[in-house]
Amino acid sequence: GDMLLMEIANRLRVHTRSTPTGEPWCAARLGGDEFVLLMERVKSLDEARDLAAELLEKLSAPYHLAGNEIRTSASIGIVLGDDKYKCADEVIRDADAAMYRAKADGKARAVTFDRQMHLAVQARHKLETDLHRAIERDELTLEYQPIISLETGSVEGFEALLRWDHSDMGRIMPMDFIHIAEETGQILPIGNWVMHRACEQLVSWRQTLPDSQLSMNINLSRNQLIHPNLTREVSEAIHNSGVDPKWLNLEITESAIMRDMDTALGVLKELASLGVKIVMDDFGVGHSSLYCLKELPLNMLKIDRTFVSNMESNIVYPAIIQAVAALTHNMGIGLVAEGVETADQVAQLQALECNFAQGYLFARPMPPDRCIQFIKRSADGTSMIGLKRPA
Ligand code: C2E
Ligand code: CA
Ligand code: CA
Numbered sequence: 001g002d003m004l005l006m007e008i009a010n011r012l013r014v015h016t017r018s019t020p021t022g023e024p025w026c027a028a029r030l031g032g033d034e035f036v037l038l039m040e041r042v043k044s045l046d047e048a049r050d051l052a053a054e055l056l057e058k059l060s061a062p063y064h065l066a067g068n069e070i071r072t073s074a075s076i077g078i079v080l081g082d083d084k085y086k087c088a089d090e091v092i093r094d095a096d097a098a099m100y101r102a103k104a105d106g107k108a109r110a111v112t113f114d115r116q117m118h119l120a121v122q123a124r125h126k127l128e129t130d131l132h133r134a135i136e137r138d139e140l141t142l143e144y145q146p147i148i149s150l151e152t153g154s155v156e157g158f159e160a161l162l163r164w165d166h167s168d169m170g171r172i173m174p175m176d177f178i179h180i181a182e183e184t185g186q187i188l189p190i191g192n193w194v195m196h197r198a199c200e201q202l203v204s205w206r207q208t209l210p211d212s213q214l215s216m217n218i219n220l221s222r223n224q225l226i227h228p229n230l231t232r233e234v235s236e237a238i239h240n241s242g243v244d245p246k247w248l249n250l251e252i253t254e255s256a257i258m259r260d261m262d263t264a265l266g267v268l269k270e271l272a273s274l275g276v277k278i279v280m281d282d283f284g285v286g287h288s289s290l291y292c293l294k295e296l297p298l299n300m301l302k303i304d305r306t307f308v309s310n311m312e313s314n315i316v317y318p319a320i321i322q323a324v325a326a327l328t329h330n331m332g333i334g335l336v337a338e339g340v341e342t343a344d345q346v347a348q349l350q351a352l353e354c355n356f357a358q359g360y361l362f363a364r365p366m367p368p369d370r371c372i373q374f375i376k377r378s379a380d381g382t383s384m385i386g387l388k389r390p391a
Helices: 002-017 045-060 090-105 115-134 179-182 187-208 230-241 252-257 261-272 288-294 305-309 316-331 341-350 368-379
Strands: 026-031 034-040 064-065 068-071 077-078 110-112 142-147 155-166 171-172 215-220 248-253 277-283 300-303 336-339 356-358
Touching: 002 026, 002 034, 002 045, 002 064, 034 090, 045 077, 045 110, 064 368, 068 187, 068 288, 090 110, 090 115, 110 187, 115 155, 115 179, 142 187, 142 368, 155 187, 155 368, 187 215, 187 230, 187 368, 215 277, 230 261, 248 252, 248 261, 261 277, 288 316, 300 316, 305 316, 305 336, 316 336
Parallel strands: 077 110, 155 215, 215 248, 248 277, 277 300, 300 336, 336 356
Antiparallel strands: 026 034, 064 068, 142 155, 142 356, 155 171
């Protein structure tokens, strides 16, 4: 790694010496694998873009290090300095934003910082600061989406889904802030809040509906999974709410588990020993090995929405679901299909012997009081569920 960095630095030095005017640019390593190049007195942005294109080419040529041929690529962010900038840090921050865009767009390219990116940086900064206060300002809420048994048509339980009701931006969906919470570490207090809130909600529903056997699914992020306090916090939430842990299903994505398989295995075993159930979420898109599946203390797989939503258009998808169903049956665990939107999908899933389903067809995520109505309606047969047993 060090040799590669030195060679990259060398190419930068050699190459930036041969500037059109013959003047050397200032090149420096910022840290890690990040370098910065300061071009002074450029006449236009095109000059910077041309140099970036040349650099991309030069840096992607093979490296010969200790007898090995190595290939790599660079992502370049370009920013044009002007008197809007008060200090170098601001320029570097924006160059950084452009570089991350270059990475996100598929790497090995140069991206110029523009006004839109500027707005995005500002918006993100605002979300980050506001998120810090979201819990204390009581802006977070949970909605719940029912999970339906495909065998009986009854409501098995609910998945708790986080919403952020921002004081002036309105409702913000998890897709737009969970990743920020994860990057800033805020997901730990937020995740903990979710855990407590969802447990209390379940206890309250079970008091209102003593005959129900409702369970609660709670999403955990990878940061929570690898945090040493997780088990303690889960057990605190159980203790404080008085919920019976066997009604709790903790959902962790396949990719989060697989990224730290060794840690995950230990933590999931600890969690399982508390009596909670473990669901592998978004199954099918995160590269599990069958060996790992066998090792993990799983109670359920939740097959990713993409498989369900493509069921009717491509016969490969029902075939995959069938294979996953066979796998879960052999492992003795349950299978949930998420993102179910049509009656046709329900019929197919029933034929494939999938156990549970969740999706807009049954209900969108909703506030707690509507959930009670939903359960009552589905119990007295007046709901829209109308499941038919397969012929
Ligand atoms: P997920 O865990 O896969 O949750 C399912 C998402 O699919 C939810 O989006 C749900 O509203 C949506 N959905 C349900 N049925 C349908 C359907 O029939 N069609 C379509 N198109 N979508 C459907 P939502 O609520 O926006 O949540 C998005 C993601 O945010 C979740 O994906 C989960 O990864 C994350 N998330 C939500 N709440 C939490 C939380 O409390 N903690 C953590 N760590 N992540 C959360
Ligand atoms: Ca989930
Ligand atoms: Ca999912």
